Amino acid sequence: MSENLDVIFYPRSVALIGASKDVGFYIDPISASRLGEKFFLINPSSSEVLGFKCYSSVLDVPEPVDYAIFAVPAKFVPEILEECGRKSVRVAHIYSSGFGETGLEEGRVLEEEVLRVAKSYGIRVIGPNCMGVYCPESGLFFSHNLPSEAGSVAFVSQSGGQAVNFAFDGVSRGFRFSKVVSYGNALDVDFIELVDYLAEDPKTSIIGAYVEGLRKTDSLLETLKKASERKPLVILKGGQTGDGARAAASHTGVLAGSAKIWEGFLKQVKAVRVETFEEMADVIVGFLYSFPPKGGGVSIVTTSGGSAVIHTDLCVKVGLTVPSFSEGTQRELRRIIPIAGASIRNPLDAWYAFQSGILPEALNIVSRDETIHSLIIEVQPGGFKAYTDRDPSVVDKFTTILGETCKKIMNEHSKPTLIAVTPSIYPEFEAKIKSTFQNMNLPVYQSIYDAAKTLSELHQYQLGRNLR
Amino acid sequence: MSENLDVIFYPRSVALIGASKDVGFYIDPISASRLGEKFFLINPSSSEVLGFKCYSSVLDVPEPVDYAIFAVPAKFVPEILEECGRKSVRVAHIYSSGFGETGLEEGRVLEEEVLRVAKSYGIRVIGPNCMGVYCPESGLFFSHNLPSEAGSVAFVSQSGGQAVNFAFDGVSRGFRFSKVVSYGNALDVDFIELVDYLAEDPKTSIIGAYVEGLRKTDSLLETLKKASERKPLVILKGGQTGDGARAAASHTGVLAGSAKIWEGFLKQVKAVRVETFEEMADVIVGFLYSFPPKGGGVSIVTTSGGSAVIHTDLCVKVGLTVPSFSEGTQRELRRIIPIAGASIRNPLDAWYAFQSGILPEALNIVSRDETIHSLIIEVQPGGFKAYTDRDPSVVDKFTTILGETCKKIMNEHSKPTLIAVTPSIYPEFEAKIKSTFQNMNLPVYQSIYDAAKTLSELHQYQLGRNLR
Numbered sequence: 001m002s003e004n005l006d007v008i009f010y011p012r013s014v015a016l017i018g019a020s021k022d023v024g025f026y027i028d029p030i031s032a033s034r035l036g037e038k039f040f041l042i043n044p045s046s047s048e049v050l051g052f053k054c055y056s057s058v059l060d061v062p063e064p065v066d067y068a069i070f071a072v073p074a075k076f077v078p079e080i081l082e083e084c085g086r087k088s089v090r091v092a093h094i095y096s097s098g099f100g101e102t103g104l105e106e107g108r109v110l111e112e113e114v115l116r117v118a119k120s121y122g123i124r125v126i127g128p129n130c131m132g133v134y135c136p137e138s139g140l141f142f143s144h145n146l147p148s149e150a151g152s153v154a155f156v157s158q159s160g161g162q163a164v165n166f167a168f169d170g171v172s173r174g175f176r177f178s179k180v181v182s183y184g185n186a187l188d189v190d191f192i193e194l195v196d197y198l199a200e201d202p203k204t205s206i207i208g209a210y211v212e213g214l215r216k217t218d219s220l221l222e223t224l225k226k227a228s229e230r231k232p233l234v235i236l237k238g239g240q241t242g243d244g245a246r247a248a249a250s251h252t253g254v255l256a257g258s259a260k261i262w263e264g265f266l267k268q269v270k271a272v273r274v275e276t277f278e279e280m281a282d283v284i285v286g287f288l289y290s291f292p293p294k295g296g297g298v299s300i301v302t303t304s305g306g307s308a309v310i311h312t313d314l315c316v317k318v319g320l321t322v323p324s325f326s327e328g329t330q331r332e333l334r335r336i337i338p339i340a341g342a343s344i345r346n347p348l349d350a351w352y353a354f355q356s357g358i359l360p361e362a363l364n365i366v367s368r369d370e371t372i373h374s375l376i377i378e379v380q381p382g383g384f385k386a387y388t389d390r391d392p393s394v395v396d397k398f399t400t401i402l403g404e405t406c407k408k409i410m411n412e413h414s415k416p417t418l419i420a421v422t423p424s425i426y427p428e429f430e431a432k433i434k435s436t437f438q439n440m441n442l443p444v445y446q447s448i449y450d451a452a453k454t455l456s457e458l459h460q461y462q463l464g465r466n467l468r
Numbered sequence: 469m470s471e472n473l474d475v476i477f478y479p480r481s482v483a484l485i486g487a488s489k490d491v492g493f494y495i496d497p498i499s500a501s502r503l504g505e506k507f508f509l510i511n512p513s514s515s516e517v518l519g520f521k522c523y524s525s526v527l528d529v530p531e532p533v534d535y536a537i538f539a540v541p542a543k544f545v546p547e548i549l550e551e552c553g554r555k556s557v558r559v560a561h562i563y564s565s566g567f568g569e570t571g572l573e574e575g576r577v578l579e580e581e582v583l584r585v586a587k588s589y590g591i592r593v594i595g596p597n598c599m600g601v602y603c604p605e606s607g608l609f610f611s612h613n614l615p616s617e618a619g620s621v622a623f624v625s626q627s628g629g630q631a632v633n634f635a636f637d638g639v640s641r642g643f644r645f646s647k648v649v650s651y652g653n654a655l656d657v658d659f660i661e662l663v664d665y666l667a668e669d670p671k672t673s674i675i676g677a678y679v680e681g682l683r684k685t686d687s688l689l690e691t692l693k694k695a696s697e698r699k700p701l702v703i704l705k706g707g708q709t710g711d712g713a714r715a716a717a718s719h720t721g722v723l724a725g726s727a728k729i730w731e732g733f734l735k736q737v738k739a740v741r742v743e744t745f746e747e748m749a750d751v752i753v754g755f756l757y758s759f760p761p762k763g764g765g766v767s768i769v770t771t772s773g774g775s776a777v778i779h780t781d782l783c784v785k786v787g788l789t790v791p792s793f794s795e796g797t798q799r800e801l802r803r804i805i806p807i808a809g810a811s812i813r814n815p816l817d818a819w820y821a822f823q824s825g826i827l828p829e830a831l832n833i834v835s836r837d838e839t840i841h842s843l844i845i846e847v848q849p850g851g852f853k854a855y856t857d858r859d860p861s862v863v864d865k866f867t868t869i870l871g872e873t874c875k876k877i878m879n880e881h882s883k884p885t886l887i888a889v890t891p892s893i894y895p896e897f898e899a900k901i902k903s904t905f906q907n908m909n910l911p912v913y914q915s916i917y918d919a920a921k922t923l924s925e926l927h928q929y930q931l932g933r934n935l936r
Binding site: 307 | 628630632678680716719743777778790791792814850851893896
């Protein structure tokens with residue numbers, strides 16, 4: 001079944017039906033991609049849109065068309081789908097809304113009509129009421145300004161807006177996508193089939209999903225189980241509360257299902273369940289650029305004593321521990337950090353170590369401590385600013401050395417080492433520090449708290465797998 | 469008792485003992501402030517630091533000195549404090565560390581000595597091991613780049629790093645300070661006395677506090693109660709867990725006290741308790757630029773259906789409700805939003821309203837609904853970018869009109885109206901939108917979730933007050 005989905009990610013040619021400048025977010029990036037030569041615009045009343053030639057019907061396109069994007073009013077979709085059938089189009093992505101999600105009888109009737117026509121020609125339908133596919137490898141885009149570089153994260157979303165937002169979250173969080181699919185009302189291609197395909201997709205190493213509800217639930221359990229056995233599956237379930245389920249019904253016209261049932265499901269299949277898209281990105285960054293810790297003992301490394309205290313509390317609250325270093329570790333640290341005021345227990349007060357350049361050595365000592373299974377290092381851009389103002393190269397040097405030390409700890413000691421770059425009033429400077437670490441493929445977070453929540457999720461995930 | 473503290477915020481003259489470029493964060497900003505003419509540097513081995521004249525002893529200063537900042541090694545403090553006593557100095561802020569927080573006997577002995585000398589001359593001591601005071605009104609600063617403009621937020625912090633960080637949080641979150649005090653080891657001036665003073669301070673409308681533990685607890689309950697009756701008191705307690713209490717002992721040398729005792733305390737005095745500095749800033753923004761809602765019913769206004777669903781769940785989880793609009797409201801909305809696909813229940817799908825310019829009218833209709841006690845409006849900078857690229861003035865116009873509508877709803881309908889400007893990949897553009905709203909004194913948040921948590925906190929706070 002899922003083999004057929006190759007064509008929705010790797011079409012040889014694409015037509016945009018209802019081309020206008022309002023859907024420039026398809027026209028501009030697809031035209032500029034490797035699909036550009038095989039991308040055809042259809043508009044019966046214009047010969048040109050945004051500088052590109054238009055055909056008046058898909059039937060006029062002089063070459064075969066694999067994939068058609070529908071950006072026409074809902075009521076015209078069935079008739080044009082007929083034309084696509086005659087043209088042997090294999091995939092119809094219906095961007096248009098005005099179907100089942102309206103809650104109106106006419107929307108539901110239109111959906112049935114679309115499904116009937118699609119079935120009669122063997123056309124697979126994505127949507128309606130969705131953004132479709134972003135697959136940088138093949139050249140499919142659903143927004144301006146998305147990277148053309150591919151990565152290994154797949155993201156499946158019932159919401160179009162969140163599909164686009166999360167694609168951009170990848171940019172700011174330092175990861176790239178194999179495939180993103182916004183599948184909207186899920187008239188045909190649905191959550192289950194997509195997850196089934198992505199579980200087998202060699203280009204995908206981790207699957208994120210935002211789901212509101214399902215039309216069909218056959219094989220849900222087996223599919224999620226299989227996917228989760230092959231790669232991490234991170235799920236955000238929308239419509240968990242009564243008010244939320246009502247909102248979901250307005251949004252994609254599906255029943256959200258009971259929160260309890262989903263909770264049990266996700267636990268049973270050992271998926272990672274998150275509550276926000278920030279957490280989704282945090283967990284993905286954790287799996288991509290780190291790995292589950294072997295235990296819950298974490299070392300916090302920070303230049304701020306207050307941050308050390310607060311974040312120790314927060315680490316404990318999310319289920320980790322911040323144990324005192326062993327006496328041996330403390331002895332070794334005291335040798336290189338001879339300052340009475342600096343804590344060498346845990347959290348490690350890194351101010352002296354940072355200033356005197358011995359931070360890598362201190363981190364190495366900490367990483368050898370057996371009570372410590374992971375490290376979180378806080379970098380406060382505001383604190384660095386004074387140093388940069390004096391000598392701009394200082395920070396580059398520091399971030400590079402720190403980044404290399406973190407990689408070494410992860411490689412040699414198999415201990416996840418996460419970096420928290422905290423918000424500051426210097427957004428550009430902060431962005432530069434972040435991207436230096438991200439370009440080294442390191443796990444970067446916005447706070448020790450976010451990093452700790454991720455470590456806890458990853459640890460729980462690993463415990464669940466060990467029980468299999 | 470608290471009257472005496474005036475001098476720690478409004479000294480007529482300041483000496484920095486141990487002036488060097490390492491404490492340029494005091495020298496540069498205080499020199500440039502209204503205290504500049506009465507700011508004296510002391511260093512026995514240099515005649516000049518950073519371009520400013522140095523005296524070799526505080527006794528050589530030709531004028532009276534009210535306030536001395538100690539930036540000398542701990543062991544020299546008692547002797548120099550004697551000199552300050554002879555000079556009739558009234559406040560000694562001891563920036564130096566190396567006292568009780570080291571956990572060493574010699575540190576404790578030094579503290580006792582400092583206290584003895586201070587008492588014998590009637591000198592009030594701030595610290596040791598702290599950043600001291602930031603009071604833009606009088607000209608006291610503890611960092612470069614802090615605003616010289618004053619506001620009405622006071623912040624009291626046992627941690628120096630967090631005092632500085634939070635002062636900058638004010639910059640990014642759009643509020644200003646009356647006073648910030650980092651009081652470190654609290655040898656003399658302590659948390660209780662500071663809160664007592666700030667409760668009476670006419671320049672302060674809200675008090676935030678970060679506290680790890682107390683040396684004395686006499687009058688704690690009465691002081692917090694009194695303060696909390698006069699103005700909102702927002703407290704972050706560090707060292708709540710066992711590991712956290714141990715970290716606090718390393719940090720400021722105090723016993724953190726049982727989490728349970730503090731929890732009961734804060735509940736009894738009706739303080740708002742927060743877990744992170746982000747929450748602290750969120751709540752402060754809520755009190756400053758909004759007010760507690762009269763009930764838990766919130767309307768979410770967003771252009772993203774997925775965001776509507778997720779955030780409805782999150783609002784419910786934090787104790788709010790997202791009720792359906794009344795039939796009358798729905799009828800009125802349907803008249804101006806004639807699009808079948810747009811939800812006019814709640815959350816309100818604002819895409820059509822935004823595009824057609826009727827968003828202010830739609831918000832006014834919503835604000836008249838009796839089931840709705842507050843509104844959260846999500847603004848996604850990424851979604852606007854395409855509009856700005858075509859016409860840069862569009863966004864300015866939109867944010868101004870939206871901002872004015874929010875103010876109107878708050879003034880005329882007494883319903884808190886919070887704006888969530890979500891993160892994007894356009895940091896400058898995002899910052900511009902944020903600051904437009906902030907400059908209008910509107911409550912701006914990073915997500916609907918953060919705004920909802922704040923509304924819930926404010927609602928609980930008001931319920932607590934009503935019970936008095």
